[in-house]
Amino acid sequence: MNQKRYNQLRVAVTLFVGMIVALAVINNSYLLSFVAVITGMIFMALVRSRVQIKTDERESVVQEKAARLTYAIFAPTLGIGAFLMLVPSGSGLSVFSKGEFLYLESLGMVFAYLTLFLITIYAISYYFLNRKYGGGGSEE
């Protein structure tokens, strides 16, 4: 099996699992959706072990840039979103603090924790990758 066939199979399996999950959710059968996802993951892991996946350096560069761009957009958006939802509700001046928009305060808390989680993961991975690629070492 070559890379092209593997990619086709991956799309087919993803669509199939998605379809099963959608049907299972409609029928309130969460166990079926869970089983479908696990089966799909195991199947793809078995297929992947039989395929020589070519690691392409241009693709890695594209993935790195895409990840950096995603972080650069997502983290500030989440942070500003949390700020806008929490600060007015905390001061009691906002419509968020009462009435039908009360849930926005909880959403703001979730956003705030997600922002912290995202920044923490970035900082930890940056620290270890920086060390791995020679940063922070002592001079010899």
Add this chain to the structure above:
Amino acid sequence: MEVVAVKNSLKVYRAMHDLTQEQLADKIGVSRQTVIAIESNKYLPSLGLAFKIAQLFEVRVEDIFTEAVEKNEN
């Protein structure tokens, strides 16, 4: 301000060795899209890949990849 860009003559060497982009990609272990991107100077390969290409064509890296100084007005 001067900006050092890197140009390459990969297309020429590939034609000299009568290789298709697909064949070259298989020989150096990358995808065909990467070969296309290198040939059109949209992607600068890593040092390892540059050496691999040079070894394949039995030339030096600088025979394929040459620096081209461009003047940036900014």
